[in-house]
Amino acid sequence: MEEKKKKAVVLLSGGLDSATALAIAKADGFECYALSFRYGQRHAMELECAKLVANTQDVAEHREIDIDLAAFGGSALTDLNIDVPHNVDDDKIPITYVPARNTIFLSYALAWAEVLGSTDIFIGINVLDYSGYPDCRPEFIAAYETMANLATKAGVTDEEKLTIHTPLIDLTKAQIIQKGLELGVAYGDTTSCYDPAPDGASCGTCDSCRLRLKGFTEAGATDPRKYQSKV
Amino acid sequence: MEEKKKKAVVLLSGGLDSATALAIAKADGFECYALSFRYGQRHAMELECAKLVANTQDVAEHREIDIDLAAFGGSALTDLNIDVPHNVDDDKIPITYVPARNTIFLSYALAWAEVLGSTDIFIGINVLDYSGYPDCRPEFIAAYETMANLATKAGVTDEEKLTIHTPLIDLTKAQIIQKGLELGVAYGDTTSCYDPAPDGASCGTCDSCRLRLKGFTEAGATDPRKYQSKV
Numbered sequence: 253m254e255e256k257k258k259k260a261v262v263l264l265s266g267g268l269d270s271a272t273a274l275a276i277a278k279a280d281g282f283e284c285y286a287l288s289f290r291y292g293q294r295h296a297m298e299l300e301c302a303k304l305v306a307n308t309q310d311v312a313e314h315r316e317i318d319i320d321l322a323a324f325g326g327s328a329l330t331d332l333n334i335d336v337p338h339n340v341d342d343d344k345i346p347i348t349y350v351p352a353r354n355t356i357f358l359s360y361a362l363a364w365a366e367v368l369g370s371t372d373i374f375i376g377i378n379v380l381d382y383s384g385y386p387d388c389r390p391e392f393i394a395a396y397e398t399m400a401n402l403a404t405k406a407g408v409t410d411e412e413k414l415t416i417h418t419p420l421i422d423l424t425k426a427q428i429i430q431k432g433l434e435l436g437v438a439y440g441d442t443t444s445c446y447d448p449a450p451d452g453a454s455c456g457t458c459d460s461c462r463l464r465l466k467g468f469t470e471a472g473a474t475d476p477r478k479y480q481s482k483v
Numbered sequence: 484m485e486e487k488k489k490k491a492v493v494l495l496s497g498g499l500d501s502a503t504a505l506a507i508a509k510a511d512g513f514e515c516y517a518l519s520f521r522y523g524q525r526h527a528m529e530l531e532c533a534k535l536v537a538n539t540q541d542v543a544e545h546r547e548i549d550i551d552l553a554a555f556g557g558s559a560l561t562d563l564n565i566d567v568p569h570n571v572d573d574d575k576i577p578i579t580y581v582p583a584r585n586t587i588f589l590s591y592a593l594a595w596a597e598v599l600g601s602t603d604i605f606i607g608i609n610v611l612d613y614s615g616y617p618d619c620r621p622e623f624i625a626a627y628e629t630m631a632n633l634a635t636k637a638g639v640t641d642e643e644k645l646t647i648h649t650p651l652i653d654l655t656k657a658q659i660i661q662k663g664l665e666l667g668v669a670y671g672d673t674t675s676c677y678d679p680a681p682d683g684a685s686c687g688t689c690d691s692c693r694l695r696l697k698g699f700t701e702a703g704a705t706d707p708r709k710y711q712s713k714v
Contacts, residue, residue, distance in 0.1 A: 317551055324598045352594035355634045359590045363583035367555045387634040395630035402623040403586045 257283040259370035260417070261361045264288050264314070266301030268442045268464060269420055272432035273376030274309050276419040279435055285368060286314040287361055291353075297443050297452050304441040317360055324351060354387035358396055358416070366404050371412045378420040378428065393418050425467025433473060440476035453478045488514040490601035491648070492592045495519050495545070497532030499673045499695060500651055503663035504607030505540050507650040510666055516599060517545040518592055522584075528674050528683050535672040548591055555582060585618035589627055589647070597635050602643045609651040609659065624649055656698025664704060671707035684709045 260282035262274045277284050288302040299316060306314035354377065361373045377388040386392065397416045404414065420428050432439065444464040445454035454461050456479045468475040491513035493505045508515050519533040530547060537545035585608065592604045608619040617623065628647045635645065651659050663670065675695040676685035685692050687710040699706040 319550065320548055324595045351597035352590055352631075352634060355593060355631070356587070356590040359583055359587040362586060364555050366582035389633065392630065392633040395626070395633050399623065399626035399630045400583075400586070402620065402626050403583060403618040 257281060258372060259283050259285060259312070259365075259368050260372040260374055261285045261287055261365045261368065261370055262311070262374040263357055263361055263376065264302045264306060265376075266298035266303075266305065266442060267376075267444050267460075268425075268432070268439060268467075269376035269378060269428060270302075271305045271309075271376075271437050271439070271442045272428050272435070273374045273417075273419055274305065274311070275432055275435040275437045277372075277374045277417070278309060282372060282374075284309070284311045284374075285364065285370070286311045287357075287364060288314065288316045289357060289360070290316055290318045291320070297445075297448050300452075301441055301443045305438075308438050308441060315364070319356060319360070352387070354385075354392075355396070358400070362400050362404065362414070365414065371414045372417060373414065374417045374419065376420050377418055378423055378425075380422065380424055390418070390421055393421070424470070425463055426470035429467050429471040429473060433471070438476075440478075443477065449480050453480045455480055488512060489603060490514050490516060490543070490596075490599050491603040491605055492516045492518055492596045492599065492601055493542070493605040494588055494592055494607070495533045495537060496607075497529035497534075497536065497673060498607075498675050499656075499663070499670060499698075500607035500609060500659060501533075502536045502540075502607075502668050502670070502673045503659050503666070504605045504648075504650055505536065505542070506663055506666040506668045508603075508605045508648070509540060513603060513605075515540070515542045515605075516595065516601070517542045518588075518595060519545065519547045520550050520588060520591070521547055522550045528676075528679050531683075532672055532674045536669075539669055539672060546595070550587065550591075583618070585616075585623070586627070589631075593631050593635065593645070596645065602645045603648060604645065605648045605650065607651050608649055609654055609656075611653065611655055621649070621652055624652070655701070656694055657701035660698050660702040660704060664702070669707075671709075674708065680711050684711045686711055 258281070260277050262277050262284050264270045264274055264286040265288065274284060274286060286302070286306045288299055290299060303314065354375070358373065358375065365371065365373055379389055393416050397414065400414050400416070423431070429439070443454060444460045446458040446460050447455045449455070454477055456465065465475060489512070491508050493508050493515050495501045495505055495517040496519065505515060505517060517537045519530055521530060534545065585606070589604065589606065596602065596604055610620055624647050628645065631645050631647070654662070674685060675691045677689040677691050678686045680686070685708055687696065696706060
């Protein structure tokens with residue numbers, strides 16, 4: 253008799269990292285429930301990519317949740333009054349930081365996990381490439397996991413405790429790409445661009461495109477994504 | 484020159500507790516930003532009450548955010564396939580528990596606080612009356628505060644740390660009502676009912692109505708809310 257697979261909720265953005273995290277969750281033997289968000293992004297390209305990735309990787313279910321982060325403003329990714337910066341290097345928290353975004357995303361994942369009876373959540377954050385985002389740090393994830401286990405039924409019963417899996421947390425972008433290529437991730441289906449062209453082509457010059465292209469170069473691979481220009 | 488008031492984000496449900504928490508935040512000298520949620524409740528009565536309360540207590544701003552907790556199911560408050568229980572007493576987690584609800588609500592409050600430059604969030608939870616809900620316990624709030632300070636800019640800069648205020652946490656319902664009456668809260672504008680009549684009258688028999696009515700009795704006061712029947 254086949255053993256029943258454990259369920260995992262996987263946050264899926266349509267980007268390179270979360271597509272890789274999903275492939276890792278599958279390779280680890282989980283039945284995957286992918287969760288994406290419509291949160292006032294400047295473009296719908298990310299969600300189109302998330303759908304492609306969910307489909308290609310054959311998840312048990314893929315849900316898109318509407319959330320209104322744009323209502324609060326404060327980020328270049330959701331506020332049309334703030335320009336997306338190109339070719340910027342500094343130590344400050346980027347203007348593309350969306351307030352409390354990962355906290356909100358994980359909270360929805362937690363709600364779904366509880367309903368599914370799942371005790372495993374996967375999130376494709378990594379600390380090396382995004383050190384400017386406070387909610388991409390291991391100490392944030394550890395604190396979130398502690399809080400989550402107090403927030404839910406698991407915290408007051410003998411049920412198994414919840415685990416937040418961050419399989420990419422200390423990998424470089426090149427290592428993430430190598431891992432994903434081994435697992436057969438179709439990276440042409442993923443987008444990382446903060447400011448894509450109307451036809452969906454990535455800009456090649458925003459922070460996120462530059463990190464991605466550098467990663468492919470260091471991994472000795474070619475990015476199959478369509479670009480307007482490459483730096 | 485008048486000193487500028489500190490801003491606070493106050494979670495406002497339209498219920499008795501959050502109306503009292505808002506009055507306390509105001510009395511503590513905060514400029515209040517009230518936040519309510521449309522989350523697949525069975526009725527819109529709560530939000531109507533939240534609007535009345537926000538208006539009467541003259542908040543700086545009141546925002547309503549649509550969130551789709553019903554998409555996940557799992558609670559009698561959001562899932563129409565589960566009946567709301569009446570006249571039930573036991574030690575289990577109530578079926579009216581909404582998975583990760585307070586975690587999600589606080590995460591939106593955190594996002595708004597960060598954009599407003601506020602380091603104070605008020606939530607009207609209390610542990611005595613709702614001990615069946617894991618996310619109403621002081622240890623949950625403490626863990627949330629720790630997590631929140633790692634999630635946001637405050638966690639990586641010298642800015643003031645965020646505080647989650649729970650002014651009702653160890654009060655009985657009667658004490659909450661006494662406090663609110665001292666501060667002039669118009670409790671007729673608030674609803675606590677899980678299952679109100681089409682005209683908005685509270686049922687008087689669900690767990691929440693029973694706690695409220697008992698609280699008014701113990702406070703030696705009369706509940707100005709309209710009821711179908713009183714137990």
